[in-house]
Amino acid sequence: MHGTVLHAPGDIRFEEREDPKILKPTDAILRITATCVCGSDLWPYRGVNQIKQPTPIGHEYVGVVEQVGADVRNVKPGQFVVGSFFASDNTCEICLAGYQSRCIQCELSCQGGAQSELIRIPLADGTLVATPEAPDAELIPSLLAASDVLGTGWFGAVAADAGPGKTVVVVGDGAVGLLAILASRELGAERIIAMSRHESRQALAREFGATDIVVERGDEGIARVKELTGGYGAHSVVEAVGTEASMAQAIGCTRPGGHLGFVGVPHGIEVSGGVLFNTELHWHGGPAPVRRFLPDLIDRIWRREINPGRVFDLTLPLAKVADAYRAMDERRAIKAMLVP
Amino acid sequence: MHGTVLHAPGDIRFEEREDPKILKPTDAILRITATCVCGSDLWPYRGVNQIKQPTPIGHEYVGVVEQVGADVRNVKPGQFVVGSFFASDNTCEICLAGYQSRCIQCELSCQGGAQSELIRIPLADGTLVATPEAPDAELIPSLLAASDVLGTGWFGAVAADAGPGKTVVVVGDGAVGLLAILASRELGAERIIAMSRHESRQALAREFGATDIVVERGDEGIARVKELTGGYGAHSVVEAVGTEASMAQAIGCTRPGGHLGFVGVPHGIEVSGGVLFNTELHWHGGPAPVRRFLPDLIDRIWRREINPGRVFDLTLPLAKVADAYRAMDERRAIKAMLVP
Numbered sequence: 001m002h003g004t005v006l007h008a009p010g011d012i013r014f015e016e017r018e019d020p021k022i023l024k025p026t027d028a029i030l031r032i033t034a035t036c037v038c039g040s041d042l043w044p045y046r047g048v049n050q051i052k053q054p055t056p057i058g059h060e061y062v063g064v065v066e067q068v069g070a071d072v073r074n075v076k077p078g079q080f081v082v083g084s085f086f087a088s089d090n091t092c093e094i095c096l097a098g099y100q101s102r103c104i105q106c107e108l109s110c111q112g113g114a115q116s117e118l119i120r121i122p123l124a125d126g127t128l129v130a131t132p133e134a135p136d137a138e139l140i141p142s143l144l145a146a147s148d149v150l151g152t153g154w155f156g157a158v159a160a161d162a163g164p165g166k167t168v169v170v171v172g173d174g175a176v177g178l179l180a181i182l183a184s185r186e187l188g189a190e191r192i193i194a195m196s197r198h199e200s201r202q203a204l205a206r207e208f209g210a211t212d213i214v215v216e217r218g219d220e221g222i223a224r225v226k227e228l229t230g231g232y233g234a235h236s237v238v239e240a241v242g243t244e245a246s247m248a249q250a251i252g253c254t255r256p257g258g259h260l261g262f263v264g265v266p267h268g269i270e271v272s273g274g275v276l277f278n279t280e281l282h283w284h285g286g287p288a289p290v291r292r293f294l295p296d297l298i299d300r301i302w303r304r305e306i307n308p309g310r311v312f313d314l315t316l317p318l319a320k321v322a323d324a325y326r327a328m329d330e331r332r333a334i335k336a337m338l339v340p
Numbered sequence: 341m342h343g344t345v346l347h348a349p350g351d352i353r354f355e356e357r358e359d360p361k362i363l364k365p366t367d368a369i370l371r372i373t374a375t376c377v378c379g380s381d382l383w384p385y386r387g388v389n390q391i392k393q394p395t396p397i398g399h400e401y402v403g404v405v406e407q408v409g410a411d412v413r414n415v416k417p418g419q420f421v422v423g424s425f426f427a428s429d430n431t432c433e434i435c436l437a438g439y440q441s442r443c444i445q446c447e448l449s450c451q452g453g454a455q456s457e458l459i460r461i462p463l464a465d466g467t468l469v470a471t472p473e474a475p476d477a478e479l480i481p482s483l484l485a486a487s488d489v490l491g492t493g494w495f496g497a498v499a500a501d502a503g504p505g506k507t508v509v510v511v512g513d514g515a516v517g518l519l520a521i522l523a524s525r526e527l528g529a530e531r532i533i534a535m536s537r538h539e540s541r542q543a544l545a546r547e548f549g550a551t552d553i554v555v556e557r558g559d560e561g562i563a564r565v566k567e568l569t570g571g572y573g574a575h576s577v578v579e580a581v582g583t584e585a586s587m588a589q590a591i592g593c594t595r596p597g598g599h600l601g602f603v604g605v606p607h608g609i610e611v612s613g614g615v616l617f618n619t620e621l622h623w624h625g626g627p628a629p630v631r632r633f634l635p636d637l638i639d640r641i642w643r644r645e646i647n648p649g650r651v652f653d654l655t656l657p658l659a660k661v662a663d664a665y666r667a668m669d670e671r672r673a674i675k676a677m678l679v680p
Contacts, residue, residue, distance in 0.1 A: 093570070093572055093595075094572065094595065094596050094597060097597050098597065099596045099597030099620055101596075101620065102596030102597060102620050104571070104572070230433070231444070232433050232434065232444070242613075247613070255433075255434065256434050256439045256441075256442030257434060257437050257438065257439030257442060257629075262616070262617065265617070266612075266613025266614060266616065266617050267613070268613070269612070269613025269616070270610055270611070270612055270613065271610070271611045271612075271613070271616060272606075272609070272610055272611075273582075273587070273606025273607070273608070273609025273610065273611070274606060276602070276606070276609070276611060276623065276625070276626075277602065277605070277606050277625060277626045277627070278626060278627070279626070280439055280441065280442050280624075280625075280626035280627070280629075281624070282622065282623070282624045283616065283622070283623035283624065284620075284621070284622045284623065285616070285617060285620075286616075286617045286618060286619070286620035287617070287618070287620070289597075289620075
């Protein structure tokens with residue numbers, strides 16, 4: 001089969017690789033229907049995260065079960081499935097409490113790299129969710145979004161306690177931030193303020209439910225949000241970037257006693273005890289337990305209630321994966337879908 | 341009148357001072373019935389917090405209203421009242437959401453120092469809660485505890501989401517930690533693990549509802565808690581000290597997706613983005629919005645359901661305040677009550 005391998009910063013190759021095999025009786029092998037490039041893939045691509053050896057890459061996927069191990073009961077060959085970046089047993093106390101991203105058996109589900117034709121998924125029974133039947137082609141982008149960016153944006157909105165009567169601020173206008181807007185709307189938020197200075201992303205933010213756009217950043221952005229919220233700050237803020245500046249902006253936009261949901265993978269963030277203590281925020285976030293939300297998200301997509309696949313503004317054949325990285329790196333695309 | 345003034349580390353004096361006066365029409369003057377020394381008073385007493393000039397001290401009080409400003413409606417001269425360390429209007433959106441400690445009009449309520457005979461309390465209508473009538477003498481210690489340590493321990497337990505079915509760990513065996521145990525029991529926690537190596541405090545912890553005692557600290561303490569919780573860690577952890585070591589211990593004792601309530605005033609704590617993110621905890625804490633809990637706490641005390649006044653194991657005349665500081669500094673007393 002062929003798969004994507006990152007050799008060095010900027011050096012991404014689609015090359016021949018060995019077919020994945022069932023290693024444990026709880027594994028499944030999927031034939032990938034669609035995959036994509038994540039904002040977090042750009043960290044190693046840009047050399048911010050070190051690459052020690054050629055590394056298979058990609059962790060977002062939908063596909064058809066090709067083969068299952070002897071102990072797999074919940075999915076079977078031929079089914080169309082959605083999974084996420086963590087494999088989880090979905091039976092331990094941590095999973096049952098909704099934190100499958102920290103399952104006691106937790107491991108990365110895509111060590112073989114999901115930007116490929118085939119992939120081995122561990123703990124298939126706990127990790128994969130089958131759709132009712134083979135989906136219409138038009139649903140594929142949205143189901144693929146559910147695999148990570150929708151699930152992550154949704155977790156951000158839930159962690160920020162978005163809901164009826166709430167004013168939500170979303171910091172970050174990448175796919176996760178945009179889908180946190182959609183999630184906040186679905187969760188019933190009264191007002192949703194998107195912080196964005198890119199016109200095409202502002203348009204999608206409005207389509208997903210943003211009621212206000214704030215173009216200012218940093219202290220000016222915080223002042224603008226305070227102005228829009230009676231001087232108090234927002235009840236709920238989603239941080240979907242992961243830099244020190246965006247985190248500071250998110251903290252500053254949240255009212256005392258409010259909820260800050262952070263889903264941007266942190267780079268260079270430190271929070272002093274004084275800030276943690278004196279802001280009196282509810283802080284919650286981390287790698288999203290996407291599995292918690294998958295059945296509900298698949299249902300909403302299946303019923304055509306939400307169209308998160310709109311974040312894909314570029315679709316390429318998987319073999320052109322290097323072009324997809326370039327387009328996202330240069331911010332020419334919000335998110336690129338890849339089809340084998 | 342006479343009041344307590346900290347002149348320099350270790351130099352605490354009970355001396356003659358000017359009587360407080362109504363400065364704003366929303367003020368009240370109280371005649372203190374009882375006050376006490378807080379663990380946090382020991383920071384400046386020990387010279388950890390700098391003292392720039394002689395400073396009136398104390399922020400825990402119950403007393404009788406002596407005089408009110410022209411705009412005060414909710415309390416009147418002669419009433420017995422309980423307040424807390426922050427003055428709050430109790431009408432702004434932040435107060436109504438239960439964060440009176442961050443009221444938009446918030447100010448320290450005891451700038452004149454509560455370890456005195458008289459004190460001016462700002463925003464009296466929002467800050468003070470009157471008891472149904474003059475309390476029996478036996479209730480005074482518990483009502484005084486409600487003013488800070490009970491309210492703070494209670495907030496810690498609420499922030500840690502203590503409740504039915506939960507295993508709670510309390511880090512810190514000072515008055516706040518001990519009362520977080522009592523609060524966890526009242527909130528219905530199934531199991532309460534006190535981390536303490538002092539026999540007299542362990543005994544009070546058990547009396548307040550602790551089901552288990554862990555004497556180990558640091559990594560050993562964390563390992564012991566994991567052992568007691570099926571390898572997962574506790575659902576709910578209250579941090580009631582404020583040092584780097586106690587915070588690290590509290591973080592390590594909390595299971596992924598669990599709740600960490602921190603009420604120890606932080607000294608030298610930094611939390612990296614990685615820890616904030618990857619632990620997937622719910623983090624919440626800060627200066628306790630005691631006012632949120634006061635009506636309920638006073639009711640429970642009035643009905644003799646709880647006896648938080650048990651934390652006072654030393655009672656002295658207010659004039660002997662220096663002895664009270666020494667006893668607490670040397671850990672000879674858990675908490676010292678002072679009576680003018």
